[in-house]
Amino acid sequence: MGKALIIGAGGVAGVAVHKCCQNSEIFEEICIASRTLSKCEDLKNKLCGKTKTKIKTACVDADNVEALINLINDFKPDIVMNLALPYQDLTIMDACLATKTNYMDTANYEPPDNAKFEYKWQWAYRDKFKNAGITALLGSGFDPGVTGVFSAYAIKHHFDEIEYIDILDANAGDHGYPFATNFNPEINIREVSANGSYIENGKWIETKPLEIKRQYNFPEIGNMDMYLLHHEELESLALNIKGIKRIRFFMTFSERYITHLKVLENVGMTSIKPIEYEGMKIVPLQFLKAVLPDPASLGPRTKGKTNIGCIFTGKKDGKTKHYYLYNVCDHQECYKEVGSQAISYTTGVPAMIGASLVMSGKWNKPGVYNIEEFDPDPFMELLNKFGLKWNESFNPELVD
Numbered sequence: 001m002g003k004a005l006i007i008g009a010g011g012v013a014g015v016a017v018h019k020c021c022q023n024s025e026i027f028e029e030i031c032i033a034s035r036t037l038s039k040c041e042d043l044k045n046k047l048c049g050k051t052k053t054k055i056k057t058a059c060v061d062a063d064n065v066e067a068l069i070n071l072i073n074d075f076k077p078d079i080v081m082n083l084a085l086p087y088q089d090l091t092i093m094d095a096c097l098a099t100k101t102n103y104m105d106t107a108n109y110e111p112p113d114n115a116k117f118e119y120k121w122q123w124a125y126r127d128k129f130k131n132a133g134i135t136a137l138l139g140s141g142f143d144p145g146v147t148g149v150f151s152a153y154a155i156k157h158h159f160d161e162i163e164y165i166d167i168l169d170a171n172a173g174d175h176g177y178p179f180a181t182n183f184n185p186e187i188n189i190r191e192v193s194a195n196g197s198y199i200e201n202g203k204w205i206e207t208k209p210l211e212i213k214r215q216y217n218f219p220e221i222g223n224m225d226m227y228l229l230h231h232e233e234l235e236s237l238a239l240n241i242k243g244i245k246r247i248r249f250f251m252t253f254s255e256r257y258i259t260h261l262k263v264l265e266n267v268g269m270t271s272i273k274p275i276e277y278e279g280m281k282i283v284p285l286q287f288l289k290a291v292l293p294d295p296a297s298l299g300p301r302t303k304g305k306t307n308i309g310c311i312f313t314g315k316k317d318g319k320t321k322h323y324y325l326y327n328v329c330d331h332q333e334c335y336k337e338v339g340s341q342a343i344s345y346t347t348g349v350p351a352m353i354g355a356s357l358v359m360s361g362k363w364n365k366p367g368v369y370n371i372e373e374f375d376p377d378p379f380m381e382l383l384n385k386f387g388l389k390w391n392e393s394f395n396p397e398l399v400d
């Protein structure tokens with residue numbers, strides 16, 4: 001069917017590349033392009049000879065729009081899959097505009113010097129993408145991503161209106177390290193150490209970091225502590241799912257993770273303000289990232305399961321109804337299949353699915369859209385086909 005340019009060669013990109021290669025009818029050719037060429041080559045070497053998808057590689061600095069434009073003009077992809085970091089969203093969108101190429105990502109833009117992610121920067125491209133006749137699909141990972149597809153599916157098939165959504169992200173995996181993050185440490189720690197927030201009656205309510213704690217008995221995982229976080233899909237879902245009164249996001253963390261994070265914060269290691277060190281300027285959080293385990297290396301060590309999903313409460317035919325949609329993913333099963341742990345897997349699979357729907361024309365809609373603005377049905381079908389089976393329950397435990 002066509003060609004995809006994949007930017008980034010880290011944990012998430014590694015899974016997406018495997019999954020594109022399992023879907024060669026759509027992904028006839030891919031180019032893996034990142035800052036470190038050897039990582040692209042490693043990925044290519046793992047898959048060459050095992051797939052009908054042709055694989056190229058390239059070295060690119062995705063902060064440089066001209067370099068991206070040259071690469072796109074050279075490879076002529078149908079879509080650019082941004083699986084690098086959120087800092088590159090806008091430069092890649094600029095290059096897509098200049099070359100009239102479709103765009104997708106898994107995380108919304110945040111400026112490197114201010115740990116505050118918001119959609120306003122990317123939504124500002126709506127008219128430009130529409131006029132250029134190209135589609136930008138925002139947030140096609142798991143959360144954001146599948147959580148938006150679950151919400152669109154719930155309102156389409158089960159509710160007249162949804163009043164409450166609780167997004168629950170549980171990871172019961174154990175990698176055996178005292179402290180490590182399951183995706184890019186810099187992005188992960190910025191997210192967890194920021195103030196929490198949720199939306200109630202159209203207003204954002206802010207909390208201190210990790211101030212709100214609950215316990216939940218997750219199917220197939222059991223009881224875990226979870227904490228309310230600010231998360232990007234809250235912003236778009238509150239606008240796109242009609243009738244919402246309250247939407248919250250909770251993520252599980254172990255005592256050990258929280259204790260380490262607090263100590264690192266207290267000694268200044270999570271700060272993003274540059275400091276002077278022996279004549280150089282360094283950002284403490286970037287230095288910390290350099291000494292922590294690479295998330296892509298956690299695959300062989302991580303055992304246990306994740307459970308990520310949404311609990312919806314709303315009205316159907318005048319009656320109150322509850323509905324829980326979730327996926328359970330086993331770290332070791334993911335490792336056996338694609339050589340990575342479940343966090344990269346649950347992000348890389350939806351990234352491939354979102355790109356395939358834009359490429360096949362099913363989700364081709366000029367403009368800039370969040371994932372819940374597309375028809376969820378083909379995505380839900382492909383989740384089951386490509387390794388992320390979903391489960392539903394009509395009588396879930398609720399979060400107070």
Ligand code: NDP
Pocket residue numbers: 007008009010011012013033034035036039060061062063083084085086088106107139140141142143144145182183184185187295296343346347
């Ligand atoms: P990694 O750190 O493992 O990989 C990032 C990759 O991007 C690396 O290959 C890195 O290159 C490359 N990169 C960074 N800067 C540039 C640049 N300027 N030019 C070219 N390449 C660059 O991160 P993950 O794979 O864990 O995460 C990838 C993305 O997925 C992140 O945006 C993250 O926020 C998002 N994510 C989304 C989730 C969701 O559910 N929606 C969940 C988890 C992650 P190098 O190797 O040289 O450093």
